[in-house]
Amino acid sequence: MWIDRQDLLFAVRAARRAPLLSIIAVAALSLGIGLNAGVFTLLNALFLSAPTQKDPSRFVQVYPKYEGWFTGAGQYSSFTTEDYDAVRTQSKTLEEIAAWQNRGAILEQAHRAIPALLVTCNYFQVLGIDRPLLGRFLTPQECERGTTAQVALLSEPLWRSRFDANPHIVGETIHLNGLPYTVVGVVRASDTNPRAGGVFAPYTTEPLYDHAGTSQMANPDAPWLEIAGRLRPGYSRADAQAELTTILRQQDRAYIERKVTSFNRKTTVELTNGSFIETPALRDTLAALMALILGPLSLVLLLACSNVTMLFLSRAVVRRGEIAVRLALGVGRARLMRMLVLESLLTALIGGGVSVAMAYRVPQMIMNVANPTLAGLVPAMRPDWRVFGYLAVLVAVAAIASSLAPVHAAWKLDLVTALKGRESTATMRSRLIGGLIIAQIAMSFVLLAAAVLFARMPGMVTAIDPGFETRQTLSVPLAIDNSPQNRTKALSFYGSLEAQIRSIPGVQGLAYETLEPFRQTPPSEIRLPQQQKGQGEPAVIDNVSTDFFSTFGIRMLAGRPFVSSDSSASRINPVAVVTQAFVKQAWPGEDPVGKIIITPDDKRLTVVGVAADTRSARFGVLDGPRVYTLRDPSALEGRLYVRFTGSVSTMEKAVFDAVKSIDGTQVMTPQTIWEQMESDAESVRSLARIIVVMAVIAVLLAVTGVYGVMSFAISQRTREFGIRMVLGANRAAIFESILLRGGRQIAVGLVCGLALAEPVVWAFAHLIKNSPFPFRSFDGSAFGIAAAILVCVSLAGMYLPARRATQVDPMKALRTE
DSSP states (O other), rough: OOOOOHHHHHHHHHHHSHHHHHHHHHHHHHHHHHHHHHHHHHHIIIISSOOOSSSSSGEEEEOOOOOOOSGGGGGGGOOOOHHHHHHHHHHHEEEEEEEEEEEEETTTTTEEEEEEEEEEEHHHHHTTTTOOOOOOOGGGGGGSSOOOOOOEEHHHHHHHHTTTTTTTTTOOOEEEEEEEEEEEEEOOOOOOOOOOOOOEGGGHHHHHSSSSOOOOSSSSOOOOEEEEEEEEEOHHHHHHHHHHHHHHHHHHHHHHHHHHHSOOEEEEEEOOOOOOOOOTTTTHHHHHHHHHHHHHHHHHHHHHHHHHHHHHHHHHHHHHHHHHHHHHHOOHHHHHHHHHHHHHHHHHHHHHHHHHHHHHHHHHHHHHHGGGGGGSOOOOOOOOOOHHHHHHHHHHHHHHHHHHHHHHHHHTTTTTHHHHHOOOOHHOOOOHHHHHHHHHHHHHHHHHHHHHHHHHHHHHHHHHOSSSTTTTTTEEOOOOOOGGGGGGHHHHHHHHHHHHHSSSEEEEEEEEEESSOOOOOOEEEOOOOOOOOOEEEEEEEEOOTTTTHHHHHHOEEEHHHHHHHHHHHTTTEEEEEEEHHHHHSSTTTTTTTOOOETTOOEEEEEEEEEEEEOOSTTTTBBBOOEEEOOOOGGGGSSEEEEEOOOOOHHHHHHHHHHHHOOOOOOOOOEEEEEHHHHHHHHHHHHHHHHHHHHHHHHHHHHHHHHHHHHHHHHHHHHHHHHHHHTTOOOHHHHHHHHHHOOOOOOOOHHHHHHHHHHHHHHHHHHHHTSSOOOSSOOOOHHHHHHHHHHHHHHHHHHHHHHHHHHHHHHHHOOOOO
């Protein structure tokens, strides 16, 4: 037997003889293992786990890929209503097929947005949920086409956090996006997937959901439903994929026969186990994201292991006399190594046991910190076999990593020297000491650099000058039915609303814009008259109203902005305003005013002005070429913006009241563009808080580690310092020599840390290159700040041991028995 009872007793006895050291070692490993296990539990629940716990081998989620339909169709992973109906009615390999759509909703009882799911009435059965916590599930009649049964189920977290766990909630009415819904049940937290919504409503209520009259259910060519099902006994996932491919090929032919567009549609499908990481469009991105999260996080564990290594190494040195006696009495070195490894394993196992509790607690804490607005709405995330397997690996790594140095020191022990009670010169000159310091500095640098980068990002977002007014420009989101049959009422609504808003004291102007600031839009092809299709240049097209430039305060560099007469002449001689970036691309060094450009729909526009470039797509980054076209007032498109003076809160309330007085069903929250920027910054700030906490833990571990390593090293060099003092060295020279050696180790550690950090930063910058947030692949100032912090705290950790070295008494240091 590799481990016997005697070895275990020796390990327990060693821990009891040094209780403080054992407690510190367990605490360090618990922190390192627990953080890793907790974060992995979160990632496992979000990305790796299937959304069902009941017979997951039969659960399948279906992802379509539409090609040749329209530009960008291949990026969709949702089904159209017609395709869902075809799969539901024709499939023989799937016995239950459910569909859903993730939506946001304003819960008026809480006056805030919550996650919501529009689901088919068999959604819970397909996910393997047998019964609700309270009430009932949806009935088939409530999901029949043509009915709009306004009933809803609440998730248990929402029920507890927003309704105080009201036991009589069933039968009460709640309001979602201004619509009344009757609560018919509550879904258990253990049955609710962490990605699921806080409220569940029949998917047939989708036409009523946003008041805009743009129903996706009624549009046969709008992909909007995600689909999952259960395999019939005797069928495999491959059988289902082959059958669904055949069904959708028939749908492709029907689409072509309808001649909806000039494109031909070709659909392929892929079936997965439903885990988020198997989503075809996200698979590679999520795998890279998990590696970027767990990779740096593992450095916290390695830092904890290096500290424990130092503690065990110091204990092994203190016990060198005991170890020497054991060897002299005939104990084999292999048995001795086994005993030392078992001591490390025992500590790691205790730390792993403590980490299990952290695996239950940390995910919820992280979710609440990352998005405080969803606090209490996220279902509990429980560890499963993957988490416990990962935890076992972490414990094994911790035990091995923390035992290597003590085992090596014991193996190289000079028996004669140890029996005399003297330290070995080999130990004093060991490279292990410097290696531990360098490793701790390098690993801490990676986490600290990440913390600095993310901590600075929110300030960078809110500090930028986007080139237009943000603090006194109000965004007013509206959901209006613009369908032909409702056009008269829509025009009347906009006319009345504009008149009421203009009458509010402090209002300076109104404007409409189709592109929302800081939301990226793919460019279109803009051609010059001499260019054929496919030869033009990419540019973003923004359809704006006449007063757009004056409302937003965007400077004109040449020509003029739009004027009211342009609207009446737009059908005969349409005009456009281009940005400076577009001029540099299309007519470098030329006067653009009067030039002709051609849009993708073959409209010829005359350029009447050049506007300054803005930073409206990515925070802090100049926009690329942009073309402003004139909004047709009868088109009723674009978001409304209000320029004003005076108090923000007063204006927001006045505009809100104006909208509600005309249409009480509108569910909207007027906000300044600055407040929207703050909201975006807050999402990064939440992530930054988590990374900063981990970086602080890493720095604290590094400081204590450097202190421990230096204390151990100096205790091993006592004789050396005594000899140097006898030979004439003064205390200042010894103090300086220790700090100089430590400084060299810090410098090497920083270089190694930079070599580790830069690939991580580059990979993350590449991963989020399409996000609106600025993130450079090399940020010298962030790295410099991280290096300066580490140098200061590391030197502080070296100061006390170095000062203690100057207090050595040469006579005591040189005394031998």
